[in-house]
Amino acid sequence: MARIQIQPLADTVKHTAEKAILAMVREANRKGGYNDVRKKLEEKEAGLSSHIYALAKIASKLASSQNRGKYVPEVCVAYFQAMCKVAEQHLKDKAGEELGAPIENVKDVLPVWPVFKSNIKRNMETGADPGLYETLNAQTEARKSIEAQRANRTPGGETNQQGASDGGAAADTGTGTNIAAGVGRTKVTPALAATLSILQKRIEGMTDDEQDALAARLSEVLGEFAEKEAETPEVQEGAAVEAAGEVAKAVAEQERKSA
Secondary structure (H helix, E strand, O other), X not given: OOOOOXXXXXXXXXXXXXXXXXXXXXXXXXXXXHHHHHHHHHHHHHHHHHHHHHHHHHHHHHHHHHOOOOOOHHXXXXXXXXXXXXXXXXXXXXXHHXXXXXXXXXXXXXXXXXXXXXXXXXXXXXXXXXXXXXXXXXXXXHHHXXXXXXXXXXXXXXXXXXXXXXXXXXXXXXXXXXXXXXXXXXXXXXXXXXXXXXXXXXXXXXXXXXXXHHHHHHXXXXXXXXXXXXXXXXXXXXXXXXXXXXXXXXXXXHHHHHO
8 A cells, every 4th residue: 555645734734633632631620521431430330330240149159069179261250141031021110100111122221231240251261250259340350361361371381471460450569579470380271360469458457467367368368279280271270260259258257358
C-alpha cells in the first residue's frame, strides 16, 4: 500500500488540535465531569455484579462437589449457565408484574446482565475459579494474570519469569521477597503463578508477626500437597487450584484477625 502524504499542518490547525485535547482533559476532570461519573458508574456496576456473581460462586460449589473438590471449568460453566437460564426465564415470566410490559430479551431491561455473564464465563473457562475470589473484579484480575502467565510460557512448559514479574507480581522492596519471581526457573503453571501473584499483593499490608502467623498456617496447608509431585503441568495445575482455595481461606482468616 502506497504511503499517503499530506501537507504540513498550519500553526492554526495545530493550535486547534492542542486546544481540543486540553478542553477534553478539563471537561473530563472537572467536578461532576466524565471521570467522576465513570467512577460512580464503576461503583454501581460492582454492586450490581455481586448478584450474578453470587450465582457463579454457587456454581463453583456445585461443580467442586460433583468433582471431589476439584475445579473443572466446563462443569462450573454448565452450572452457571443453567442458573442464569432459570433467572432469565423468571424475569420474562414476571416482566408484566415487575415492569408493566412483557420482554423478549433480558438485555433490553438489564443491559449489564449479558456483559457480566460473558465476563464470568470467560473467567471460569480461563481457570479463575469464582470460589476463590470474592468479587467479579477480583476474578477478572485473576483471569488476566493467568492469561499473562500462559502468554509468557515457553514451549518446554516453563514460565518466562521476566514476563511473570512484569505481569503483576509486586516488585521486590529490597527487604522482602518477590514470591512470584522467587520461583526462578521452576516449572510454574498459570494457575499457580496467578495464585502466587495474588498472594503477594494481599500480604503487603501485614506486619511481620502477622506474616509469620500466616506462614505457619500456610505450611500446614501446603503440607497436605507435599506428596503430590507435579510430574506434568496438568498435575501441578490441579494441585495448585486445590491449594489456592485453602490459601485464600488462610489469608482471609489472617486478614480478619488483623482487622
